[in-house]
Amino acid sequence: MSQIPVITIDGPSGSGKGTVTGLVARQLGWHVLDSGAIYRVLALAAEQSGIAPTSEAALRTMALQLQVEFVDGKTLLGGADVGRAIRTESVGSYASQIASLEGVREGLLQRQRDFRQEPGLVADGRDMGTVVFTDAPLKIFLTASAEERARRRYLQLKEAGHSVNLPALVEEIRARDERDTNREVAPLKPADDAIVLDSTTLTIEQVVERVLAEATTRGLGS
Ligand SMILES: Nc1ncnc2c1ncn2[C@@H]1O[C@H](COP(=O)(O)OP(=O)(O)OP(=O)(O)O)[C@@H](O)[C@H]1O
Numbered sequence: 285m286s287q288i289p290v291i292t293i294d295g296p297s298g299s300g301k302g303t304v305t306g307l308v309a310r311q312l313g314w315h316v317l318d319s320g321a322i323y324r325v326l327a328l329a330a331e332q333s334g335i336a337p338t339s340e341a342a343l344r345t346m347a348l349q350l351q352v353e354f355v356d357g358k359t360l361l362g363g364a365d366v367g368r369a370i371r372t373e374s375v376g377s378y379a380s381q382i383a384s385l386e387g388v389r390e391g392l393l394q395r396q397r398d399f400r401q402e403p404g405l406v407a408d409g410r411d412m413g414t415v416v417f418t419d420a421p422l423k424i425f426l427t428a429s430a431e432e433r434a435r436r437r438y439l440q441l442k443e444a445g446h447s448v449n450l451p452a453l454v455e456e457i458r459a460r461d462e463r464d465t466n467r468e469v470a471p472l473k474p475a476d477d478a479i480v481l482d483s484t485t486l487t488i489e490q491v492v493e494r495v496l497a498e499a500t501t502r503g504l505g506s
């Protein structure tokens with residue numbers, strides 16, 4: 285397998301993976317893979333085409349042909365900017381449903397591995413350490429309580445101008461955890477060799493500092 289280094293950051297929704305991934309990658313000068321964004325774009329495309337979240341064969345074909353690009357901080361689907369549209373809880377929930385299908389995961393696997401480019405990659409998702417980059421020299425499993433994650437998501441969505449309801453968000457996050465953790469294919473769980481970090485009472489800076497310290501210990505990014 286490739287020797288290009290990868291740091292995997294897996295964990296449940298709202299644990300801070302995306303934020304920490306971006307900051308760690310910036311500090312190291314590495315690339316970023318937001319694998320959840322790819323699942324979300326597929327979910328949006330499927331919704332728009334009226335494909336049911338259970339239509340595995342159609343979703344696998346769509347996964348293999350998906351015209352998704354990440355350009356200058358924008359997420360493009362067939363050239364259209366869908367960065368805002370994919371961030372709703374409804375698309376997140378649809379993404380979580382289709383992500384339980386083996387055909388969908390297979391259809392997206394190589395696309396994710398192609399992000400492994402010099403000088404290195406920080407990969408954010410649910411199965412980065414357990415399936416996609418099993419040989420990563422540093423694997424982090426980032427978590428936080430469901431209430432704290434819902435609170436963070438509430439503030440984030442409100443700030444982005446979405447109308448939100450905190451108790452509904454807690455329920456939504458719990459339902460998504462349940463689906464992501466209990467699915468048969470690539471369930472959300474720490475890799476055996478992952479470092480588990482609970483960020484419930486940590487600031488973003490503290491989490492980033494800890495990840496960078498673990499990277500330094502392994503001689504990464506120096
Ligand atoms: N340690 C932290 N303390 C406080 N707020 C945080 C912390 N980590 C992340 N946040 C905030 O929580 C929100 C969710 O974080 P982020 O989007 O990075 O989570 P995520 O795990 O990538 O979620 P998802 O998997 O659903 O995309 C953001 O607004 C972020 O600024």
Ligand SMILES: Nc1ccn([C@H]2C[C@H](O)[C@@H](COP(=O)(O)O)O2)c(=O)n1
Nearest residue numbers: 319320321323379380383409410411
């Ligand atoms: N590697 C991944 C990334 C994402 N998913 C699924 C599960 C999530 O509920 C959904 C949206 O991801 P998010 O943007 O919230 O990180 O996509 C997955 O199964 N595997």
